[in-house]
C-alpha cells in the first residue's frame with residue numbers, strides 16, 4: 001500500500017489513505033504525515049482498525065499523551081484512553097461532549113497541541129464534527145481589530161461562569177488535580193507553521209485581563225461570530241475506521257447532536273501535550 005494524501009478543502013483538512021497503523025509506519029511516511037498535520041491542521045486517516053493500545057501507539061507518533069482532566073472516564077480496562085459518547089445523561093439532560101465551538105483543555109497553562117478521535121460506533125447519519133481555521137480567521141480580521149486585540153490575554157478556567165453549555169460532572173478527585181487557570185493571548189503564533197491564529201474558547205474563557213466582563217464578552221462574541229463563518233469550515237462526515245487528528249493551535253471544533261439518540265456514537269479520544277501559547 002502506498003500513502004496517498006488529498007486535501008479536503010482549500011484551507012483545512014487532508015485525507016491520508018494507504019496506511020495501516022497496526023503495522024510499523026515507514027519513517028518517510030511519518031514525516032509526510034507530521035508535515036500534513038501542521039500545514040493542513042486536520043489529518044484524516046481512513047480505514048483503520050484500532051484496538052485501544054494501537055490507538056495510543058499511533059498517537060505517540062505525533063507527540064506525548066496529555067491525560068484528560070476527567071481521570072474517571074476512560075475505555076474500560078484502558079485507563080490511558082479516553083472516549084466521547086452520546087450515552088451520558090445528567091440531571092435528565094443528555095450531555096453531548098463538545099457541542100459548541102471550542103478548543104480542548106485550554107484551562108491548562110500549556111494546553112494540548114492536538115486531539116484525536118477514532119470512530120468505533122457511529123449513528124447511521126449525522127454526528128459530523130466541524131472545524132474552523134483560526135489562522136485564516138485571524139488573517140482576515142480588519143487591521144483595527146487586529147490592533148485592538150493585540151496583546152490581550154484571557155483567563156481560561158475549567159468551566160467559565162459564562163460557558164454556553166454545562167460540562168459533564170467531574171469527580172472531586174479529578175477536580176482537585178486540575179491545573180491553575182491558563183492565561184493565554186487572544187492571538188497566538190503556531191510554533192511549527194509560524195502563522196498567527198485566534199485562540200478562543202467561550203466554554204472556558206472567564207475574563208480578559210484589563211477589561212470589564214461585559215466588554216470582554218462582547219469582544220469574544222464578535223470574534224466568535226467572525227471565526228465560525230462557513231468559509232473557514234471543514235465539516236468532517238465520519239466513516240467507520242476514520243482516525244482524525246487535529247491541531248488545537250490552528251482550529252476550533254464542535255460536535256453535532258443532530259442524529260437519532262437511540263443510536264450510539266462512541267469514539268476513542270486522546271490528546272497530545274502542547275506548549276505555552278505565545
Ligand SMILES: [Fe+2]
Pocket residue numbers: 097098102103104253
Ligand atoms: Fe473537544
